[in-house]
Amino acid sequence: VTILGLESSCDDTAAAIVRHCDGAAPEILSSVVLGQTDLHEAFGGVVPEIAARAHTEKLDLCVEQALADANVTLDQLDAIAVTAGPGLIGGVLAGVMLAKGLAAGTGLPLIGVNHLAGHALTPRLTDGASFPYLMLLVSGGHSQFLIAHGIDDFTRLGGTIDDAPGEAFDKTAKLLALPQPGGPSVEAEAKSGDPTRFSLPRPLLDRPGCDMSFSGLKTALLRERDRLVEAHGGLRVQDRADLCAGFQAAVTDVLAEKSRRALSEYIASNPFDPVFAVAGGVSANMQIRAALETVSKEFGARFLAPPLALCTDNAAMIAWAGIERLRAGLTDDMTLAARPRWPLDQQSPAMLGSGK
Ligand code: ATP
Ligand code: FE
DSSP states (O other), X not given: OEEEEEEOSSXXXXXXXXXXXXXXXXXXXXXXXXXXXXXXXXXXXXXXXXXHHHHHHHHHHHHHHHHHHHXXXXXXXXXXXXXXXXXXXXXXXXXXXXXXXXXXXHOOOEEEEEHHHHHXXXXXXXXXXXXXXXXXXXXXXXXXXXXXXXXXXXXXXXXXXXXXXXXXXXHHHHHTTOOSSHXXXXXXXXXXXXXXXXXXXXXXTTSSSSOBOXXXXXXXXXXXXXXXXXXXXXXXXXXXXXXXXXXXHHHHHHHHHHHHHHHHHHHHHOOXXXXXXXXXXXXXXXXXXXXXXXXXXXXXXXXXXXXXXGTSSOSHHHHHHHHHHHHTTOOBOTTOOOOSOOOTTSOXXXXXXXXX
């Protein structure tokens, strides 16, 4: 099967073609991602109205490019998959409308995909992971431990009670006048920093369970920054690097320790060949990946982390989730709705509609 995937739930406009033939590994024939960072830069964050308009303007182009890169025509496709939520509603709507138009025009099945399921099923696309596996989904808007039992069946073990780590990286970058998205720029700065100079908090480590918190970290960082600015009339190069290194180390420690708790809970009921997978934009961070890999080893679990381009938002993961849903007979019709909120441990509209 060959599927076109569309993604427009945040500030990346993306289209991709993924093909999967029986007995072979899935192939990403093309994956086009057009970012919008430049459009939102002046506002210090993603502006929903601007994002929606940019998606509407760029989606057609993205699809044309994805088809051309893959050397595939519309009539060679088996279905159209699109992110139907969660996300900024204007952008999600833009994608869903285009997908409906394409499905109506070609007569192909339409498949609505949960963006988070796209991230969470990525280990199956990249490494052929089989169910069940333990998953840490860490992105711009989310941070949660999930047990993936099936394409539509996720149990949440715990997650952040306030900010997501990606959001914390972005806010840290903003506080330190570094470019957005914050993850890559903070990671780059941290390379020349001393992670031990500032003692930043590791929230909730004293509490049992897998819940996390990252907002206190940002407040502590702000305090240190203001102290430095007051003392020296501005941030010196080394101060900034040390703050970034300290922040990244704190996030890494929290994620690593909470992963230990999630792994021990998971392995207690799934002792055979346990797999721990990460996905989402923050899993592109090399220090975090290394720490999580070490934790996996402590527990004898196999560690899976997607290539960097498949950690952050892309449409290949949406096309892949579409392939999985098509195989399971879970297609949608023209009543497919764009959903601003759509928790992963809640059944999808197709499942609900079919009365299962
Ligand atoms: P969600 O998937 O929760 O709806 P999103 O789609 O905006 O949110 P992703 O695209 O998965 O999130 O991830 C983007 C986030 O990942 C941003 O907050 C960005 O700062 C962060 N990020 C990207 N690269 C890195 C990195 N190298 N280190 C840390 N964070 C990173
Ligand atoms: Fe995402």
